Amino acid sequence: MRAIEVARFGGPEVLVPTDLPDPVPGPGEVLLAVTASDVMFVDIMVRSGLGKDVFPIRPPYVPGNGVGGRVVSVGDGVEDGWLGRQVIAHTGGPGGWGGYAERAVAAADELVMVPDGVDPLDAVAALHDGPTALRVVELARVRPGQWVLVLGAAGAMGILLVQLLRARGARVVGAARGDAKLDAVAAVGADAVVDYSRSRWTNQVLEATSAARVDVVLDGVGGTLGREAYWLVADGGHFSAHGTPSGSFAQIDPDDARERAVTVTGIGDLRISAPERTRLARGLLAGLGRQVRPVIGQAFPLAEAAKAHAAMENREAIAKTVLTVG
Known part of the structure; x- marks a missing residue:
């Protein structure tokens, strides 16, 4: 072979x-x-x-x-x-x-x-990122009407996260780099898109939310961008530090998180057993094309x-x- x-x-x-x-x-x-x-x-x-x-x-x-x-x-x-x-x-x-x-x-x-009618390539595209995205949203306990900032929104999992969040009634700001990626994020339903390669990008997020800090940040990038995004989380909110394309996970001060009652989850919280991963993938494929599509x-x-x-x-x-x- x-x-x-x-x-x-x-x-x-x-x-x-x-x-x-x-x-x-x-x-x-x-x-x-x-x-x-x-x-x-x-x-x-x-x-x-x-x-x-x-x-x-x-x-x-x-x-x-x-x-x-x-x-x-x-x-x-x-x-x-x-x-x-x-x-x-x-x-x-x-x-x-x-x-x-x-x-x-x-x-x-x-x-x-792979169910009848599902494109085999779409099925492969959902194999890993689908169950993980479901787990991220589940941990964040996202509710209808909440503002959620997704970093790395044009990535494979970011695209799925935007769709899952919109299906739950959340309001989504998708952050990515460059016009082509921002267009892809907008196309799957983000309420607003922000280019985090530009200076003062966090101000653009606040403009999109009418100056309100977000309820949830889903950080698929890490590093400096993740740390900057952390300060956009409202007191009592949730920060998911699960991405490392920048080279490292976002490092969050645990004392500050406790003081502001911000729940911080990381990659360790996303571990899924093989049977659970398989169950989530089967459920996702059964509904692929309705609420979400890779x-x-x-x-x-x-x-x-x-x-x-x-x-x-x-x-x-x-x-x-x-x-x-x-």
């Missing part, structure tokens, strides 16, 4: 197309003929070596922790009824591996069937995985990035 292999940690250039033997499903597993692979920032973190203290993955390895495709064989203990089904599934363990390939192995009990900003052929990573690292990608296979 054709696959992408990382022989050493480094930049996008270490993502090299190669030929490898087809994997074989073990007990409780299935083999998928992959049609699309999810591309995530965690893939970049692992590939660059920045995640080596967090994830157990070491070169050589095949990147990727999520795919969509058709079940072509099953391991011991798996019902033959899965054969021929179009599904999405996670691959590998923490950090993920094995997804950038024409064939991938996945656990049968974590398969999510936006695929760019799709690259499998052999161009390096270009996909470069586009994301250079902040050129809008919404979801996927690799198409076959």
Whole structure:
């Protein structure tokens, strides 16, 4: 099979197309003929070596922790009824591996069937970001009429967050960088959009809310921007520090948060068990296209995985990035 292999940690250039033997499903597993692979920032973190203290993955390895495709064989203990089904599934363990390939192995009990009428690419695009976005909104306890600021709103999860929040009746300010990204955020229903690459961007947020501080900040960026956004949260509000594209999570002073009764949640609060993740993904796919729909900003052929990573690292990608296979 054709696959992408990382022989050493480094930049996008270490993502090299190669030929490898087809994997074989073990007990409780299935083999998928992959049609699309999810591309995530965690893939970049692992590939660059920045995640080596967090994830157990070491070169050589095949990147990727999520795919969509058709079940072509099953391991011991798996019902033959899965054969021929179009599904999405996670691959590998923490950090993920094995997804950038024409064939991938996945656990049968974590398969999510793609419903009739759902575009398989949309299903892959919702595999990771959908359940996480649902969890973020759930933790924030967003209520109708509340103002919510979403940082990184043009990212794959940010786009879903805007839609989920609007479906709950919240008023949303979407913050992103550049006109193209702002247009994408406005197109999915944000009440206002703000370019955080401009000076005094926080004043633009307050202008959108008629000078009211926001009830909730969902920070998908981190770093300095996240810290600046924290000061926009009203007393008694909620701040979710779950993003690191800037290189670090937003560091919030716990004493100030306690004094202002601001609830701060982080990436650790977003951990979801495999069964819960699968349940959320199944529910999301069942309603895909009604309240929410992923936006695929760019799709690259499998052999161009390096270009996909470069586009994301250079902040050129809008919404979801996927690799198409076959």
